[in-house]
Amino acid sequence: MASVIEKTIRSAFTPVIGAVANFNRKRMTAPEGGHPYLTGIHKPMTEELTLENLTVEGSIPTQLDGRYLRIGPNPVTAPDEASYHWFIGDGMTHGVRIVDGKAEWYRNRWVRSNQVSDALGEDRKPGTRNPRSDNANTNVIGLNGRTFAIVEAGSFPVELNEELDTIAHNPFDGTLHHGFSAHPHVDPKTGEAHAIVYDAPVMNTIWHVVLGTDGLVKREEPIKVQHGPSVHDCQITDNFVLVFDLPATFSVKRMLAGFDFPYDWNPDHKARVGLCPKNGSGADTIWCDVDPCYVYHPANAFETADGKVIVDVVVHESTYARTTFGPGGTWSRLERWTVDPKSQRVDRKITNNKAQEFPRYDERLTTQDYQYVYTVALVGEADRLDMAGSELFKHDLRSGATLSRHFGDNRHPGEFVFVPRSATSGEDEGWLIGLVIDMGQETTELQVLNADDFLGEAQAIIHLPHRIPPGFHGNWVASS
Numbered sequence: 001m002a003s004v005i006e007k008t009i010r011s012a013f014t015p016v017i018g019a020v021a022n023f024n025r026k027r028m029t030a031p032e033g034g035h036p037y038l039t040g041i042h043k044p045m046t047e048e049l050t051l052e053n054l055t056v057e058g059s060i061p062t063q064l065d066g067r068y069l070r071i072g073p074n075p076v077t078a079p080d081e082a083s084y085h086w087f088i089g090d091g092m093t094h095g096v097r098i099v100d101g102k103a104e105w106y107r108n109r110w111v112r113s114n115q116v117s118d119a120l121g122e123d124r125k126p127g128t129r130n131p132r133s134d135n136a137n138t139n140v141i142g143l144n145g146r147t148f149a150i151v152e153a154g155s156f157p158v159e160l161n162e163e164l165d166t167i168a169h170n171p172f173d174g175t176l177h178h179g180f181s182a183h184p185h186v187d188p189k190t191g192e193a194h195a196i197v198y199d200a201p202v203m204n205t206i207w208h209v210v211l212g213t214d215g216l217v218k219r220e221e222p223i224k225v226q227h228g229p230s231v232h233d234c235q236i237t238d239n240f241v242l243v244f245d246l247p248a249t250f251s252v253k254r255m256l257a258g259f260d261f262p263y264d265w266n267p268d269h270k271a272r273v274g275l276c277p278k279n280g281s282g283a284d285t286i287w288c289d290v291d292p293c294y295v296y297h298p299a300n301a302f303e304t305a306d307g308k309v310i311v312d313v314v315v316h317e318s319t320y321a322r323t324t325f326g327p328g329g330t331w332s333r334l335e336r337w338t339v340d341p342k343s344q345r346v347d348r349k350i351t352n353n354k355a356q357e358f359p360r361y362d363e364r365l366t367t368q369d370y371q372y373v374y375t376v377a378l379v380g381e382a383d384r385l386d387m388a389g390s391e392l393f394k395h396d397l398r399s400g401a402t403l404s405r406h407f408g409d410n411r412h413p414g415e416f417v418f419v420p421r422s423a424t425s426g427e428d429e430g431w432l433i434g435l436v437i438d439m440g441q442e443t444t445e446l447q448v449l450n451a452d453d454f455l456g457e458a459q460a461i462i463h464l465p466h467r468i469p470p471g472f473h474g475n476w477v478a479s480s
Helices: 004-010 015-026 114-119 252-257
Strands: 050-052 056-058 066-073 091-099 102-110 139-143 146-150 158-160 166-169 193-197 205-211 217-224 234-236 240-245 248-250 263-265 272-277 286-289 294-303 309-316 332-340 345-352 356-360 372-377 391-396 402-406 411-413 417-420 430-438 443-450 460-464 474-478
Touching: 015 252, 066 139, 139 474, 193 234, 193 240, 205 240, 217 272, 234 294, 240 294, 240 309, 252 263, 272 332, 286 345, 294 356, 309 356, 332 356, 345 391, 417 474, 430 474
Parallel strands: none
Antiparallel strands: 050 102, 056 460, 066 091, 066 474, 091 102, 139 146, 146 158, 158 166, 193 205, 205 217, 234 240, 240 272, 248 263, 272 286, 294 309, 309 332, 332 345, 356 372, 372 391, 391 402, 411 430, 417 430, 430 443, 443 460
């Protein structure tokens, strides 16, 4: 339980607190050998590019008409390496436009926060901002014919145009009041998008936010919590939104010490999964205990006939506990959780023990039973659970089999997204699209794989003549 003094400190970011943090920040020393998320594979790009008529190996399916979009942190100016955390870098979007079997263009653009605009000597972009932060670096989505860069912890969405230039900071046309999430999930039965939102440094409340089919917020339902948990993602079923309230919480100690990312592992915070009614009160959330761990990303979730909830998740032993630079931790793995609202417990079973992240699936099946999950291998060494593995996994949840596609030494895939061949295609009938970094050549490929021929030749490889740093998330956004 936080002391009265700590609660008082947490209640507001005052100039005094900022001065203490700045003083301590100046006394910090940079990591020896360079910051792990500013060097090597993570070294930021230094310019915005527009490349046209890209070289293609193989054949791009003519059914694909849209943009593959990806986003990640990419500081516009050199940050203070001693206090820098991977999760706070300036957002940079990357996009490849595909139409008529051709790769028309590649573009990368910084998301114009005030800091980025000032650094580039540009006028600041219009719109409504959270005064603490206006950066967006974690996901880029298509929503009702519009494109948004999004992030968690309080910042509002940033609207982009088709060419990835920043239009404005836009809290869904003024209907959003408490920040947003990097991971909204669309219910295919209603078309509504659900998210769990937290706003640093609010300690005692998170929100279930729902966007209607018009792209406007129709629900911001408060859910009571403690300690200011970092809830990165959620998932939905027919009746519930799943809330992953786990022991990564706001840290006054780290903030005052001068670290730019003030979250830490908190063993005193009870680990639990909440089943919040999608259309009911946050006060009616059913909390189910789980052994301490952390989940950044679930795959799909669905309800069983006997009232339980099944959710597949990538589980980390902990996060933030062993490093101040990135996620850290000693292991990650894919698990299937059975959440029982009657016993209020979570049963955990290991699906695959290899270090992995970024689970994706056929999102037409959100809230339904399903068969396949696609994940990306991580390095798999303690404190190096970052994006430098060389494999893409296909997990068959029914047979228990896992296929592994190896891209070769010094070749590292990012998150791959599933795109069905048509609206009526089966679950496995489609393409997997994602970026692969070739560190030997310092180049990148956008690969289009056949999901139902997972180990076969790539359908198409689009060549980019530079290295795109490993980022976070991306999506296929079909043309309107």
